[in-house]
Amino acid sequence: MIYSGILVLATAGGYVASLVLLARWFSAAEATHVLPVEASQPVPHGGMQRWGIIFHAAFATGIAAALFVLEAKALALAVSWVLGVDCQDVWLPAPNCSFDAEQSRPGTGMALIVLVGCGTAGALARRLMRASVFYPPAVLMLGIVAFGSVCDTLAGGGEGGHPVIVLEVAAGLQITAALALAIGLVVLHTRTLAALIRGLAAHIAGAGVRILAALTMLSLWPGLPAASAVAVLVVAMLVPGVASALTAAAALASAKD
């Protein structure tokens, strides 16, 4: 029990800290209303030659595929080592992990605790960050989790919600990240080694964040009622996961134009 609590705190703490760091870096983006034509700069060539596209696409696909496979293995290994779960087929996305046989899930009591927690967090958010642009997404996410807990309260809880769904969502995010990397490499015409390394390093950092997310969710999973757990999965893993999938594209874009 104590080990589980420490595990949850450690993974969740690391996950939240990494999200905050990423968010701060992303939001440091510059913006300008002056478009190149107005600034009397030469109009950049926006069209792509056909063979250039094919070469870039092949190169990008190869790199993205390799990183995708590596991330899948890293996730399976992390689940095995950190959570002590036996995983087979570690080279596939959504590896075949043997979680404990489905046991009774927390019931109505925990669902009500989650609901009250959402309400309290919402009230705190309203007091502390109402003017912040992050307030609406916070309210939306708390609302989704609260909805899950209401479903659990009405359903009586106790059953459902196999943790394999966490790995399936993780696999979906790996695919999304790989595609995003490929798209970023093609669209942004990455030509220098430094820019490529920057993009790949950012992708690996994003992979680390996604693995932390999966570990956090799997640690939390047994302690939450079924629908609350799925709701937390959506807001705490899926949404930030999509953001982390774009880390490489953001890094490639912020390299010197």
Added chain:
Amino acid sequence: MVILEAFVIVTLGMALAFAARQLVLTSCVALSGRRPAPPARGFLADAEWPTVTVLIPAHNEEKVLPGCLEAMAALDYPHGKLSILVVDDRSSDRTGAIADEFAAKDNRVRVLHRTEGSRPGKASAVADGMALAASDILVLFDADYLPRPDLLKKLVAPFADDRVGATMGRVVPLNSDANLLTRLLDLERRAGYAIDQHGRALQDLVPQFGGTVGGIRRAALEKVGGWREGHLAEDTDLTFRLVLGGWRVAYINDARCYEEVPEDWPSRFRQVRRWAYGHNECLLSYWRDLLSAPLRPAQKVDALLVLLFYLFPACALLSAMAAIPILAYGGQILAHQEQWLAPLLALAILAPYAQMLVAARMDGQAHVARVLPLLFVSSSLTLLASAAALALLARDRALGLTPAWDKTRRYRPA
């Protein structure tokens, strides 16, 4: 549970349709380079250019109106063929006085002062202004807009093609560097104009008339029933009346004009709620006519997706919530079972991001896309506002109520 699953699957289908459209348009624009849409014949001599009235509806716009009118006065257009009409819409600040001062200095400027008893809202103000303007072409600008001198000719030139009923230029946020929200909205605008509108122009689909930075042929307007009041998305409404009436809408990507985007989330929420409400009204009004209209299949699909644009976020939010109990209590959604669907869904998620990335790259300013991963912040606003708009529309239709116009806040210092 079966009904919920069906709803989720239908929403997934809509997501894939929108993603496919975004990817097609993005690819089309990216592969075309910076080639503009096929140009209209164009006017040659000054005498050929049509008469134009620039119409500026203004309600309590004292902060921004002076800059707007100075920019209008500098517009390059044949002498004697341009007039500027400011519609002071029941302003309680110095808007009317400022407009009168400009009218006293420049005989091209006229002012219409609407009184307290007039019908409220921008659409009504524009309607009253149009009744006074006798020009061949009417060009609408919001009072916070700052057009470049060459903008007017670019907006009017496509009318040399007799089939063109309306034109639309590109809107560029002036305050994009104000904060995180404005940076995100800047990305959305770039994608919306430089890729989406531009792609639709290149593919001869259905670009939208946006109600500002746009021109309308008076004859076309009269043939489709005039400017419609009491509508929160009068621009979308006019677009569909023109298209269904056989007219074309021309988009000109290098006809650029500056605007202010909301700098705080409550203003953005109200703006999107207004747009979503109006769009959904248009969906109810025109979807049947669209299906039977003499348009190419691609044009019908494009136009239908335009009408569904603000219904889809509400459906996405509802289906995400519907999916929670389904997945939790052992139900099966197609996406949950089928591995081959995962890459398609990944593409559906990435399509809007790819569009923004390409737009920033083609503007030669890819670095602005660094903020891309935080798009969920502005997307959350769109989801919530779309859902709120849908609920409001349902309530108003059930109770027979009329929606109220919600003016967007201005940020420039007076």
